[in-house]
Amino acid sequence: MIVERKVRLVTDQNILPERPQQVEGFPMRKWSVSLYILDENGEPHPADCFQRVTYNLHPSFENPVQTYTKPPFTCENEGWGEFEMSIDCYTTEKSKQSIPHDLNFQSNHYENEHTVTFKNPSQALQQILRETGPLPSDEDRVKRKGASGPKKPNQKYDYEKIADGLGKLKEDDLLHVIQLINDNRTEDMYIKTDVESGEFSIDLYSMSDSLTKMLWDHLSKKGMIS
Known part of the structure; x- marks a missing residue:
């Protein structure tokens, strides 16, 4: 991105x-x-x-x-x-x-x-950048599904905590998470992989509720969020 x-x-x-x-x-x-x-x-x-x-x-x-x-x-x-x-x-x-x-x-x-x-800004940086305008992922979601933007703060899971938790993972565990995301990706998810630079980015707000729960549970088990 x-x-x-x-x-x-x-x-x-x-x-x-x-x-x-x-x-x-x-x-x-x-x-x-x-x-x-x-x-x-x-x-x-x-x-x-x-x-x-x-x-x-x-x-x-x-x-x-x-x-x-x-x-x-x-x-x-x-x-x-x-x-x-x-x-x-x-x-x-x-x-x-x-x-x-x-x-x-x-x-x-x-x-x-x-x-x-x-x-490829981090999820935390994406949230800051949204304060001054939409991101490409926001526009893509609107085109695909007519979405109106990120989920509201009253959702069950705290996406900023998920983003922070992902940033704390070691490389091996991060690869496991990427595989988990790819195995459970849906048509509405925004994912971008740059093989040459080894970069992987995802808009957490585009994830399904079930995948969000999987990540939350995994990060909680690892002690990355509470």
């Missing part, structure tokens, strides 16, 4: 008249860059889809690599020069995508938008 979203970088900067110039003709400035994710209507939302965001600043900074873990991941500094930075957005500990950003002083406030891609 490939999910695309747009992110908006918001830059604010202003001159610090009380600060002495380090380089003649270039006043000291205070600047900040914040990151938001946009919904279908272009409205900004907290970028909870990222675990952390790292700004790679000009090497002349005392601390050129700065990491933030809470939206809107605002990076705030002082300086006199413009420069091009890269911003690394992490969805997991190792999975990241980089966004280029031109820090300039032509305007006190300016915004830039970039498209980011999420490949």
Whole structure:
């Protein structure tokens, strides 16, 4: 599953008249860059889809690599020069995508938008991404069965707990679960297997009640959920 979203970088900067110039003709400035994710209507939302965001600043900074873990991941500094930075957005500990950003002083406030891609997002990440728009699996279910979206929260099983439990399984047990899913798959289920990359993804909300019960019971037996 490939999910695309747009992110908006918001830059604010202003001159610090009380600060002495380090380089003649270039006043000291205070600047900040914040990151938001946009919904279908272009409205900004907290970028909870990222675990952390790292700004790679000009090497002349005392601390050129700065990491933030809470939206809107605002990076705030002082300086006199413009420069091009890269911003690394992490969805997991190792999975990241980089966004280029031109820090300039032509305007006190300016915004830039970039498209980011999420490949085979986890169930937990899918739920976060649904807050800003539908996923391909949602559209497929609508086409196949006229479904209206994920099951309601008052369903018997907690799908977020199932997703978290699956993420805790060791490789051998995870292969057993994949076999269990394939053995009990139905026409309405959304499953995607990428043999070349060894990736397997499923929309848990598309599973039958009987398969959901099997997974729940299996994860409970393994102590992954309670």
